[in-house]
Amino acid sequence: MTAKFVTFRHIDNHVIMDFAQSTNFFLVFILDIINIFMAEFQSLTTLIKRLEAATSRLEDLATPSVSNVVANNLSRNSIGGQPTLASSTSNNAGSKSEVSPALDAYNGITEGPLKKFLELSKIIGGPISEQSHSVEDIFIAQRDFIYISIQSTKPKTTETFVELIRPTQRALEKVCSYTENNRPSPFFNHLSTVSEGIAAVGWVSVDQKPAGFVSDMKDSSQYYANRVIKEFKEKESSHVDWANSFILLLTELQSYVKKYYIDGLIWNPKGADPETFIGRNLKLNSSSTGASSSSLSPPPPPPPPPPPPVFVDDISEKGPVDMSAVFAELNRGESITANLKKVDNDQMTHKNPNLRDSSVVSEVGVKVHKKGPAAPPKPASLSLKKPPKKTLEGNKWIIENFENDSNILIGDAAINHLVYIYGCKNSTIQITGKINAVTIDSCQKTGLLLGSAVSAVEIVNCKSVQVQIQGKTPTISVDKTDSGQLFLSNECIDIEIVTSKSSSINVNLPGIGENGDYAEKPIPEQLKSTIVDGKLISVPLEHSG
Template identity: 45%
Template structure:
């Protein structure tokens, strides 16, 4: 029943989405091929779940989820590589909502998670409607189809997998990965971790799927011991002593210089975290109230800051998330792309400068925060409703300035009516 119901989505609104994507053409059509690959990969995963027991080994489960994870990352990478595309809002709408396929890792209530991802994409679907509703109705139908896909996916999950992914419990637990879908879509880049806790206390307000555990997210992470800190182990300051995976250059938006060795060190009152790539196990512990955490050129990483500290600076980072308990002063984002933060306690000020893409998850205690932004775009504040859900509000990017009779300037926000 579950497998058949998911297939109905593919043959209904999803088929319409593909049809309109091909009609629009260009980057939208190419992007839709990656999306098609992701949904068919999940269909195959559901078929396996409907025929077997849940793997007892976490590694076996992650091997089964890896193709879906790969597909999601490929979709988001395509958006990042085509930021100058005339259809960038289309690409962003899909990229922001496609993590909805990660519902298979969420428990005990995955349906609200799908809704959150649907809501996350609507900031960009509104932009598509504003730009194209008077020019080409095909784009309006494209938006309707995309939203309908996620709406029906939420209903599907709520009906067939109310408390989490249902395994048949019959047959041997699978150990291999999901067979690859038919050729046609480009090969995906390295996988994104979509693992999530199955504990009843899951907090789906977290930044990435691996943050679904809320404040418990640090329970499985490795503590940074003194021998891993350069101020207590001078030998680590020698670049040759540090093993770096991969080679080459980072994204052009972050300079063309070669990769440098990753760094995690406490230097007096300053915690320095630099050149981390794909590292989601960075934890700052035992920090003092006058300490500062400084992140520089980190990519696809997550930093957990425990306790009360003075401030955090995120400089030239990409796809990086920061989770903190309590800030005395401020958190600053400078020259970043696609960054996110979540605070569980208090943060007085948030500063965003020359940053494209910033998601801010606030706590009830931080609703009096001051947010200062300049030369930035795609900024959203997510305010807790009190029931585990969030209300997403975009930070204005456009302003209108007029000259008063006394020859002073008067500036007001131009609201997005789309």
């Protein structure tokens, strides 16, 4: 038993030794493979590092060449030796990555919806085509203004902002002038569509939620666009496409403002002085962005100096004034009058009446500076006189510039209609039925005969007006008006009358005067204010006596 056991152990040890040797050989083999792989990996790593170093060196060699090419291009683009905008502003005034998104998006508007609108306007032709050119000028001017806001700080004064926005303002006035000058035109609704909506570009001056402002202007334009669509949908589809294209243009502008300027126009706090951009002619390329894609024309030459004052020659002859000499003269006391010339009796006007009659004064030592003749007053016949107008625009009646006309009648007014009366003289307006509200603005010696008003009657900046209410109205408001007569009916005895900065306003109440006539009651103009328990109490001032 013992021998067998020993033999078994002997055999077991050999097996174990053989297994250990085999395992050791396998491990050595694996380690050799790993060493070979690591050697190759180190070689590969070294090769990659060498490639990176070579690439970096090539980039260093290429960068100066590219910079020189860009600099040469900018030098060629500058006009009259003036630096371009990119070279004149600081490096942190806005890189291409900062400039591109907003300008790229705006260029998308000018190259897309605006271009389509211009093409359709050209097809229709006439005043619509002419007006569209000014619309294009507006969007180009606004693109330049956005570019300036990216490159400069916020203007410190309103005057600077107004000068920067002036190109846009001039184009806006031109657009509106087409509408005013073509009222009899069959395309008046087209022109009004543009003039009502183009004011949306004023979002740059809105500090909070400018996209809402654009939306409001778009809604105003939509009213006239719907008229165009209704009139031409069965006639010419090009007019319908034209109206839709302009509304799409405003819609894209609203989306643009909402995306890039949701809280108002953004200026560059590290940019250049905005006053340096006043008067410069920006020539931005709509197909590219960044400062390198624009150039500046030199600023206009300064205006010539003003003419010298009329007394400059006298001052130059005397030379500079020495203050020490002045004080020396003052300290002379009574002897200061020694050099005065004695005036004889025949030279005194109060002793020689003939001098007063001749009114001749010696010109010795005195320079008389004659003024030119005063400009004669402008004849009244040459004064600009606007033609009278009575039109219904939407739900708003406009009556203006009537003189010496007592037969102005609105007989087909509706309850949702508004009436605006402006600049009338010596005229009478009659409105039958019930309307929403009436406003009388800047009228003289004008009368209004009104049926009923749902809201109010407002009188502003008028002189000598009369208003008679035949039916009922809840409120009459009088502001900055001199002399007014208000005649009420029995139905509106409970009316509220609000006055401010007005004088000689009288209310005529029916049925309480002699023989049942009107009784005139003046509205107080003087108030007496007292302080009672820390409160200010004002009551009309009454005069007794």
